[in-house]
Amino acid sequence: MITRFRQVEMRLMGPLTAIPIVLATVVLVTIAALPFVSAVLSEWIRDAVPAGLQHAVAVTLGTVGFVAVLALNPIYAIWLERKVAAHVQDRLGPMRVGWHGLLQSFADGVKLLFKEDLVPKDADRVLFRLAPMVAIAGAFAAFVVIPWGVRADGAVLAVSNLNIGVLYFIAITSIGALSVLMAGWGSNNKYALYGGMRAAAQMVSYEIPTAILVLVVVAQVGSLSLPEIVAAQAGGFLGISNWLVFQLFPLNLIAFVLFFICGLAETNRTPFDIPEAESELVAGFHTEYSGMRFAFFFLAEYGNMLLISMLAALLFLGGWVGPVGSNPLLLFAKAFGLVVVQMWLRWTLPRLRVDQLMAVCWKYVIPISFFLLVVVAVLKSIL
C-alpha cells in the first residue's frame, strides 16, 4: 500500500526526473555534433569578433564546454557508481529520488552546497583552503589538450592542440599529487597526513610506468601529438583493426592493461585506494573536509577518472575512430566504458597492502614496461 507521503513524493519526482535525462541527452547530442558546432562557432567568431580577440574567445568557449562536461560528469558518474556498487552487492541502490534515483546526485549536490564549511582549529588555513583548488586546477588543466575529434576541414577539436600533448598531460597530472600532500599536511590530522603521504608516494611511483607506457605508444607512432596518434590508428577492418591495442599482438595489449592499472593507481581507485582506506585511515587526505571543499575533491577524482580513461582510449583504443567512422561521441563512449570498468573493479577487488602496492609497481609494472619499450623499439627499427 502506498502511503500519502509516497504519493506526494512520486508526483513531485516524476516530472523532475526529466531534468537529468534531458540534460544528458543535450550534452551527448552536442558532443556528437561537435564537429558541426565547432565549425559554426568558428565561422561566427571569424565574422563577429575583432581580430585581436578571436583566439581568446575561441579558447574561452572551448574551456566553458569542457568545464561543463567535467562539472556534469560526477553527477552522473556518482549515480552510476552507486548503481554499479549496489548491483554488484545484489542491492538496488538509490531508488527513491527520481526514476531509479537519477535525482539523487542533484539532491546530494544541493546538500553539499548548504553544508557548513568547516576548517579545523589547528589546521594550516592557507594550505587547507588551497588544496581543493589545486586538485581541481590539475584535473581541469589536463583537459585542455584532450582532442575530441577532427572537423571536416582537418581542424582538431581541442582547446589547445599542443605538439607535445602527451608530455603536457603527464606533467600536469602530477600536480594532483601536490594537492593531496597539501590537503594531508594542511588538515593537521594524523589520518589525513598518512593518507596524503601514501597518495603522493603512490602517484609518484606510478607516474614512472605511465610515462614509459606512453613512450611505448609514442615510439610506434613517432609523435607526441595526440591527434597524430589517433590518426595513425584510423582505417583498417571495420575501423577497429588498426587500433593500437591490436598491433604487435600481444605487446600492445599488455601495455594497455598495464596503462589502465597505472591509471587506477594514479586516480587512487580501488584496488589502489589505500590513501583513503576507510577501515584504517577514516577517509585519508579528505578526512577534515566538508561541504563544497569535499565536493571539489570528488569533482577532481571523477574528472581524473574520465581523463585517464580518455587518454587510454586515445592512445590504445583508436580515440574517435571506430566502426561508424569518426565522431567525438565514440571517444566519449569508449572513455565512459573504461570509467564503468573502473567502477566495476572497485566493487569487485579487495584493497592492496602498502608493501604489495609498491611491489606491484617497482618489481612488476616498471620492469615489464621497460621490456615492452625495448622490444617495441627494436621491432620498430627492424620492421
Next chain:
Amino acid sequence: MTAAQVVFYGACLVMLGSALYVVLGRNLVHCAFALVATLVGVAAFYVFLGADFLAGAQVLIYVGGILTLLLFGVMLTNRIYDLKISTGAVQVFPGAVAAGLVFAVLVWIIRSVDWNAMDTGAPGPTSEPLGKLLIGDYLLPFEIASVLLLIALMGAAMLVRRRTRP
C-alpha cells in the same frame, strides 16, 4: 599591452613573489609549496621562448618529481604535529655578498649577448630535433650522464640499505 605581455608580466610577478617567499618565509612547508609556483613560472618562461618540450619536462621533473620528494623530506624529518617549523635569517652579510655577485654575473651575461640573433617567427616543435641531437651528435655526453645517474641511484640505494650482518 597585448595579452601575451599581460601573461608574461603576470608570470614574472608570480615567479619573483614566490621566489622571495621561498627565501624569506618562516614556514618551511609553505616555502616548499611556494617553490612550486616559482618552478611553474620558469616553465612559463620556456613556453614564451618556444621551448615546448623543455617546459613540459620542467613541470614533469621538478614539480611532479623533485618537489614531491622535497616535500616528503620536509614533512618526514620533523615531528608530524609540529606545524611551527621555522627558518631564521642568518648570515645576512655573506648572503648579500653572494647574491650580489650572482646578480653581477647575470647582468654581465645579459649585457654581453646579442639577444636579437633569433628570428621572431612562430617557434616550431622542438621534441624531434632534440631527440635527434641527443641520439646523434651528443650521444656520448647523454650516455655519460645516464650512467652517472645510474651510479648515483645505486649508491643511494647502497647507503640507505640496512645492514643485517656486521
